[in-house]
Amino acid sequence: MAGILYLVATPIGNLEDMTFRAVRVLKEVDLIAAEDTRNSIKLLNHFEIQTPMTSYHEFNKYEKGRKLVEKLLDGMDIAVITDAGTPGISDPGEELVRMCYEAGVRVSSVPGPAACVTALTMSGLGTRRFAFEAFLPADKKEREAVLTELETETRTIVMYEAPHRLVKTLKLLSERLGVRRITVCRELTKKHETAFLTTIPEAVAYYEANDPKGECVLVIEGRSREEMRQEEQARWEEMSIEEHMEHYLAQGMNRKDAMKQTAKDRGMQKREVYNYLEKIKE
Known part of the structure; x- marks a missing residue:
């Protein structure tokens, strides 16, 4: 009988956000596939989880994914964890889930923290309808296509950005989306968590004068119909x-x-x- 693939959400900054179920599942499965084993070992040690761990990341997702599916078909239960948050959202877990469905392997989710939803709910902007864009594409042509779509997007937009690229991205958004409200969320669930509700041009000015620190989630007002x-x-x-x-x-x-x-x-x-x-x- 085939095993089960568990998508286990882990804290995005505050270890107190780890759920009882997540700890139990990680202890009970036969193997944990982690995006970065060096980072995840700290989490496992904190919760005294001794389950064997293997690496599964963007650069080995196809080759390693096939091996993990073989193990699942042999009856092993495997949990996937990302560096922080929910696997499958803007990470290679998405590909492994697809492989499992093709192979007839059961997939189950152990819900928990997700930076995109956390930022959206505390943004002060509309939450009923939203579009998640993760990071803007690095490829210029693909990025241009996404920005063109966002110009007429009426739903609230949620995006990720690294601090060293924040000002550049905000300038790009200002040029393409104009004066819209935006909430820049940083250091979510951590001691220095901030949610800065402003406009895109004002955010550019602020972060040009104040170096951003920590991973950022941008929540942007949709276009008015x-x-x-x-x-x-x-x-x-x-x-x-x-x-x-x-x-x-x-x-x-x-x-x-x-x-x-x-x-x-x-x-x-x-x-x-x-x-x-x-x-x-x-």
């Missing part, structure tokens, strides 16, 4: 009604539907568009 609607309407109003109609007719719309859509775009009644077009015929 009303603002987007007004901008779109302003673009339409730069056109004449005839040009607006032609825009839709050129796409293959019939005249009736083009008139209806033109009226909707401009906040007018369909009858008003019709009367205008009839008048200019005279």
Whole structure:
């Protein structure tokens, strides 16, 4: 009978956030796959966990992942832990979970701390709808594609950033997203935890003058739907009604539907568009 893969969340800064269940599972499994064994041994020693440990990280996730799946199929129970937080969120645990599903291995999650949710809930910004972006891509083309998507993202955005890149990233966000509210969360759950609610341009100025320390989570206000609607309407109003109609007719719309859509775009009644077009015929 195949074993179970456990995704075990570990503290993101405060050891008191370790759950009883997480400790029990880590003691009971046959093997722990850790992102950084040198870092994780401190956690295991603190909770007197003596389970054997192996490394599983970004640079061996495919080769090591296959070996771990083989062990699971042989009946071993394995727990995955990341350096901090919940495995599978912005780390190689995601790939191992996919491999397990393909192999028919059961996956179970032992919930606990996650920096993205911790920051979101204390940000003072909207929490009902949010988009998690992790770190911006290093590849320039991919980063540009993500930023283009974020320009019109209406949900609250949650991102990670390292302190030495924070100012550069904030400047980039300021250029692309403009004046939006942002909460910069640092040192989450630790003694010097801070949550700085401000605007993106003001955050740039502040961190240019004050060197950031500790890993950062950025929680950014989504784009206002009303603002987007007004901008779109302003673009339409730069056109004449005839040009607006032609825009839709050129796409293959019939005249009736083009008139209806033109009226909707401009906040007018369909009858008003019709009367205008009839008048200019005279």
